Amino acid sequence: MTFQNTLEFAQQLDAQDELKQYRKEFIFPQHNGKDVIYFTGNSLGLQPKRTKKFVDEIMDDWANLAVEGHFYAEKPWWDYHERFAEPLSRIVGAKPSEVTVMNTLTVNLHLLMVSFYKPTETRYKIICEEKAFPSDQYMFQTQVGFRGLKPEETIVEIKRREGEHNIRLEDILAKINEVGDELALVLLGGVNYYTGQVFDMKTITEAGHKVGAMVGFDLAHAAGNINLELHDWNVDFAAWCSYKYMNSGPGNxxxxxxHERHHANKDLARFGGWWGHNKERRFKMEPEYDPIVGANGxxxxxxxxxxxAPYLASVEMFAEVGMEKLIKKRNQITSYLEFILHEIDKEIEGTEFEIITPARAEERACQLSVFLHGQGRSLFDYLMKNGVITDWREPNVIRFAPVPLYCSYEDMYNFGQILKHGILTAKQFDL
Known part of the structure; x- marks a missing residue:
């Protein structure tokens, strides 16, 4: 498609958008009486309007049924999480028995490492990416320390080549082969939070298994954003938060x-609890732990x-739309945003926006991370003050995430005009 940097063209794309009705499903913060241009769905998604109904159902059941709500609510609480299995399995490419919902992201990664990081005297190293999200870095450090190992001898970071912003797949594979028999675990982000780079999880998983390691992924920036086929890729385990692209609310x-091949292994180490015990016998209060066969174990x-409840409201919406349509619009609206950025580059002398997110379609998703050469924090502040909610990362990167469920092409055009005015204003006053 040949894009145009005009309001009429953006509105034409919106008129053709098969997901346009879903914008009305979300609540936007207001700026001067208008919806903000919201680019931070990669940090916290907007609130779906239907969320309140799902929460109110539970509040009403609590008021009217009290403890009996566990069994007699319209959606009984004791198996509430099981309603996620089918729709979530379609989102992440899994069997329903392979997915569950519990805790929060880093807690779950810690729990999963209990099962899937099994260091021995000779096989104990962990491979992760350089500049992983800090929570993952801290998790690795504390897990290794808890097991009496030294982080500097155990954690192997795959680094970017000098002068490059992204990690090459061949470097990941080379490092896996280099560590070889010493490698216990590969655990990467499916999408790097800083650059927006999408990793080839299928190939990485194959390489890790070939040398005898377990392979898992932190899918915080991937779930609800990219195509995932976790079962077919033979990934051992993964976890994701629900409050970014999946719009479930802060910290949810x-x-x-x-993977199902681990389900029947009751000798696999895990930190158990009552809710993971055999569902049919849970209320017999038996002394011996008998985990459920499946992810719920x-x-x-x-x-x-x-x-x-808010997560279920959002998952219902994903089930209506389907990942195929989301990804189709994601690709087009992100390309249009990239076009707008390059147009502003060309229109204003001395401006350079360097997009550090990979250019290859298979290595990018919703997010564009942009170096603002010649601009500083003042431009980010200008955007925020003028109704563009975006995200600053030191030293000089703005992350833009045009989420296909609620961002419009007109948003992209209007953003370009605000950005252009902000740069010209800064130049005028030599800011």
Whole structure:
């Protein structure tokens, strides 16, 4: 498609958008009486309007049924999480028995490492990416320390080549082969939070398994954003948060995937709890732990249904739309945003926006990370003050995430005009 940097063209794309009605499903913060241009769905998605209904259902059941809500609510609380299995399995490419919802992301990664990081005297190293999200870095450090190992001898970071912003797949594979028999675990982000780079999880998983390692992924920036085929890729485990592209609300519950080949292994180490015990015998209060066969066997505690309700509302919406349509619009609206950025580059002398997100379609998703050469924090502040909610990362990167469920092409055009005015204003006053 040949793009145009005009309001009429953007509105034409919106008129043709098969997902345009879903914008009305979300609540936008307001700026001067208008919806903001919201680019931070990669940090916190907007609130779906239907969320309140799902939360109110539980509040009403609590008021009217009290403890009996566990069994007699319209959506009984004791198996509330099981409603996620089918729709979430389609989102992440899994069997329903391979997914569950519990806890929060880093808690779940810690719990999964109990099962899937099994260091021995000779096989103990972990491979991760350089500049992983800090929470992952801290998790690795503390897990290794807890097991009496030294982080500097155990954690192997795959680095970017000098002068490059992204990690090459061949470097990941080379490092896996180099560590070889010493490698216990490969655990990467499916999408790098800083650059927006999408990793080839299928190929990485194959390489890790070939040398005898377990392979898992932190899918915080991937779930609800990219095509995932976790079962077919033979990924051992994964976890993701629900509050970014999946719009479940701040700090909300995490999803987990455990491949079915691990389900029947009751000798696999795990930190158990009552909610992971044999469902049919749970209320017999038996002394011996008998985990459920399936991902639900990693449950620990009674589920916080007030937190799960917003997530279920969003998952319902994903089931209506389907990932295929989301990805189709994601690709087009992200390309249009990239076009707008380059147009502003060309229109204003001395401006250079360097997009550090990979250019290859298979290595990018919703997010564009942009170096603002010749611009500083003042331009980010200008955008925020003028109704563009975006995300700053030191030293000089703005992350833009045009989420296909609620961002419009007109948003992209209007953003370009605000950006252009901000740069010209800064130049005029030599800011």
């Amino acid at each position: 519950a995490s999803g987990c995937f455990i 990693w449950q620990v505690s009674n589920l916080p249904v007030l937190s799960l």
